[in-house]
Amino acid sequence: xxxxxxxxxxxxxxxxxxxxxxxxxxxxxxxxxxxxxxxxxxxxxxxxxxxxxxxxxxxxxxxxxxxxxxxxxxxxxxxxxxxxxxxxxxxxxxxxx
Numbered sequence: 001x002x003x004x005x006x007x008x009x010x011x012x013x014x015x016x017x018x019x020x021x022x023x024x025x026x027x028x029x030x031x032x033x034x035x036x037x038x039x040x041x042x043x044x045x046x047x048x049x050x051x052x053x054x055x056x057x058x059x060x061x062x063x064x065x066x067x068x069x070x071x072x073x074x075x076x077x078x079x080x081x082x083x084x085x086x087x088x089x090x091x092x093x094x095x096x097x
Contacts, residue, residue: 019087052076
C-alpha cells in the first residue's frame with residue numbers, strides 16, 4: 001500500500017509540473033503546439049488518469065471484485081481532477097489567464 005501512495009504522489013507531482021510547463025508555453029507564445037487546448041489541458045489529464053488507474057489496479061486497493069473496476073475508475077478520476085485543479089490553480093496564479 002505504501003508503494004501505491006508513493007507512486008500516486010509521484011504522478012501527482014508530475015501532472016502538476018506538466019500542467020504548469022505546458023501552460024507556461026502557451027502564455028509565452030511558444031509554438032503552434034501550445035495553442036491547442038487539447039494539448040495543454042486534455043492530454044496531461046488523460047495521461048494522469050490512465051497512470052493512476054494502472055497504479056490502483058495493480059495494487060488491488062479496492063475490494064470486493066464485483067465493483068473493483070468502477071471503484072478504480074472513480075478513484076483514478078478523482079485523483080486526476082484534483083491534480084489537474086492544483087496544476088491549473090498554480091499556473092493561473094503564476095502566469096495569469
